[in-house]
Amino acid sequence: MIDKPIPARILLTLSDKKSSGEEFIGLSRNLYDWGLIYAEPRELRKNKDILEIVVTFTDNYASKNWLKNDLIKKYWFEKFETLLSSLPKTIAEKDVVIEVDNVVNCSCKDSEIKFYLLNGRAFIFNGGLTCGNCLGLIPDYKIPESIKLEKWLSLHENVYRIWLTSGVLEKWALKELTNYKKGKLNLEGERIRKELSEFFKKPVYISYFVDEPDSEDLCFICSDKGKKSGLKRPNKLCNNCFTAFDYTK
Numbered sequence: 043m044i045d046k047p048i049p050a051r052i053l054l055t056l057s058d059k060k061s062s063g064e065e066f067i068g069l070s071r072n073l074y075d076w077g078l079i080y081a082e083p084r085e086l087r088k089n090k091d092i093l094e095i096v097v098t099f100t101d102n103y104a105s106k107n108w109l110k111n112d113l114i115k116k117y118w119f120e121k122f123e124t125l126l127s128s129l130p131k132t133i134a135e136k137d138v139v140i141e142v143d144n145v146v147n148c149s150c151k152d153s154e155i156k157f158y159l160l161n162g163r164a165f166i167f168n169g170g171l172t173c174g175n176c177l178g179l180i181p182d183y184k185i186p187e188s189i190k191l192e193k194w195l196s197l198h199e200n201v202y203r204i205w206l207t208s209g210v211l212e213k214w215a216l217k218e219l220t221n222y223k224k225g226k227l228n229l230e231g232e233r234i235r236k237e238l239s240e241f242f243k244k245p246v247y248i249s250y251f252v253d254e255p256d257s258e259d260l261c262f263i264c265s266d267k268g269k270k271s272g273l274k275r276p277n278k279l280c281n282n283c284f285t286a287f288d289y290t291k
Contacts, residue, residue, distance in 0.1 A: 046146055159249055192235070198227060
């Protein structure tokens, strides 16, 4: 079974029909912060005694088990039990075309994964940690929040968009994206790469932004030729600096 993002509606039935339900405004933000959904919803709809949040869960597991999440239990279950007539209901949407339809999550067994790839985000639904075996995305909830991967991805996306818009800060953004050894953005990416490798106990290779793809046949850090990755793209890996490069093949 291919594991993909799941569009759904979360329904919260208020025990007090006169209640505004404003106590649940922060729920969607927490679902996003804790890696259970893509893109924080901007509205909490109310119809009589039912609140509705439209979300896109990161995968099947998140859609079916978000109520079992330790942080949800810790910070939200008391409100669920005191302010709702029953626990929230999750209704999967059918025949919905969503922006993440081309996102496939990793479903490999741990023994099948030899390494991971870390990519900075360019747009909201790309970038992140991917499996080196199937190139499927590793859902955020499987990654410790303390590593702050999502914060770095958001920052990377913002800098990329500044470069893309070709405004007054274009040169600054390009320098930040391509200063592989000393740039704050890429140094933070390297810190995250190391912590992910320690957590998963497997090599994690980082793939840096490159302005001219035809020039990326050597490692950006040490200029090593690298070794074959076994993938079409990226074609090479450097075991000195743990970089992934050569997307031209």
